[in-house]
Amino acid sequence: xxxxxxxxxxKITKRGQNVTFRCDPISEHNRLYxxxxxxxxxxxFLTYFQNEAQLEKSRLLSDRFxxxxxxxxxxxxxxxxxxxxxxxxxLCASSSPxxxxxxxxxxxxxxxxx
Amino acid sequence: xxxxEQNSGPLSVPEGAIASLNCTYSDRxxxxxxxxxxxxxxxxxxxxxxxxxxxxxxxxxTAQLNKASQYVSLxxxxxxxxxxxxxxxxxxxxxxxxxxxxxxxxxxRLMVKP
Numbered sequence: 001x002x003x004x005x006x007x008x009x010x011k012i013t014k015r016g017q018n019v020t021f022r023c024d025p026i027s028e029h030n031r032l033y034x035x036x037x038x039x040x041x042x043x044x045f046l047t048y049f050q051n052e053a054q055l056e057k058s059r060l061l062s063d064r065f066x067x068x069x070x071x072x073x074x075x076x077x078x079x080x081x082x083x084x085x086x087x088x089x090x091l092c093a094s095s096s097p098x099x100x101x102x103x104x105x106x107x108x109x110x111x112x113x114x
Numbered sequence: 115x116x117x118x119e120q121n122s123g124p125l126s127v128p129e130g131a132i133a134s135l136n137c138t139y140s141d142r143x144x145x146x147x148x149x150x151x152x153x154x155x156x157x158x159x160x161x162x163x164x165x166x167x168x169x170x171x172x173x174x175x176t177a178q179l180n181k182a183s184q185y186v187s188l189x190x191x192x193x194x195x196x197x198x199x200x201x202x203x204x205x206x207x208x209x210x211x212x213x214x215x216x217x218x219x220x221x222x223r224l225m226v227k228p
């Protein structure tokens with residue numbers, strides 16, 4: 001296990017469609033984060049899992065967004081009824097339990113809503 | 115007021131010069147501080163982290179932290195064209211519900227000219 005994997009790398013979808021992204025964290029990392037990044041901005045926090053428990057969600061995460069990490073391993077982020085404003089890079093990161101540890105990011109999924 | 119602020123740049127320096135990147139943060143309870151480098155179209159990669167006041171050196175990179183002034187900086191010595199990227203400052207805002215949640219600044223774009 002050499003890093004955080006995200007799939008797909010790119011997704012183009014029509015407005016109103018649902019999309020789902022997958023993230024496989026580093027195996028020994030129990031903490032998993034989803035961030036969203038738009039052009040020229042820093043990553044914005046969306047949600048956080050410790051093992052299978054979703055412990056924190058940002059106000060940015062509207063009702064159309066849902067995330068799961070059913071077995072404490074991989075995670076999925078689903079966006080329902082996509083809007084053009086959802087176009088962004090969706091980044092997954094994982095970290096060890098050590099307080100203060102930095103993240104390792106995946107390559108990201110770039111979503112374009114047309 | 116944003117929690118983590120960076121000058122968006124671009125900061126342009128000649129090859130071989132020292133590049134100085136700055137970041138201020140608003141939460142005095144912040145525990146740890148990270149610098150990430152992000153090439154265009156890629157995900158952020160961790161360069162350095164610092165927890166204690168003072169300087170921390172790693173190769174050509176030096177991170178400086180002043181908690182009293184709520185200021186963290188990154189110095190890049192002998193800048194190379196390959197250092198041209200966006201540099202993201204991230205701060206661990208201590209929050210028991212969100213683990214190691216990092217809050218990112220908007221990034222500073224660095225251009226190193228040959």
